[in-house]
Amino acid sequence: MIDLRSDTVTRPTAGMWRAISEAEIGDDVYGEDPSVNALEAEVAALFGHEAALFTPTGTMANQIALQLVAPRSSELLCDADAHVVTYEVGAAAALGGISTRTWAAAGGDIDPDVVAAMIRPDGFHAVPTRAIAVEQTHNRRGGEVIPLGTLQQLRRVADAAGVALHCDGARVWNAHVAERVPLTTYGALFDTLSVCLSKGLGAPVGSLVVSSAERIAEGRVLRKRLGGGMRQAGVLAAAGRYAIAHHIDRLAEDHARAARLAEALAPFGVVSGAVRTNIVALDLAKAALDAPALGAAARADGVLVSVLGPRVARLVTHLDVDDAGIDRAIEVLVGILRS
């Protein structure tokens, strides 16, 4: 099977398994796991922040970060398609007591003036706005990248209003490689970031929250409360450290393969947006078959695609799909779309 459903489906490489088996470990709830401590220090440094916190999932990393910047009964602004309000099962409200308000989904194309106008003043009527979240790259919008200039404008909007700026950076590595923007440049723009090791970087499990030492100390308490205090988590951290050392630059290969897929499918008018990173979003509004039909036909021919809606599907390239796999996927998908 050529699995293009998500970049989360990868298995550890031989080198990663070796790193896992050789990991130095200890009890991380006591702060005594050397691999976790090293991973947290390395990732904090990559983004030019003081500290980082290892979490089992990106959802937990996002929710800890949101609780750090948006106190209970305050408001978070984000786009309507953001992972934090779409795929986190209402956690901001259910766990953080955070009220969310969204701007119309525009992926990477954010109007900072629209966001600025949404910020509510303090007072006893309105919900006070405390944070803005953006997603880099954007999952539901085909891996779109928010331009650096837009992020800089959003930073100025946040500073002027005294609100925090959070980056859901599950795939910020892809933006870094595609745009050649240093990770420290991204890091400097945000009060908190969440980053994922188990997407394009190919680790089996793990994410981190990146922020100031003070916030991360508080985040450690929040993580324990959420049930995210892990013991000999060094076996996972070792995989993450290996992924960071070996799998960032190679994301360019995933991007080239996604571009090749998009180019092959473009004549059928089904590719939405410009493909910049490792996600190809398919809009089948004008196609002869709908997304479930495409998904079923592709599966029958050994290619797995994500069906996200009646007319929306998604292809994601990753570490476990090589050039031959992309050739085969193109052959299968073109065959289906042509018939």
Ligand SMILES: *Cc1c(COP(=O)(O)O)cnc(C)c1O
């Ligand atoms: C995958 C993802 C997450 C985290 O998801 P988990 O499955 O909880 O690790 C967060 N944000 C975005 C944009 C993602 O794509």
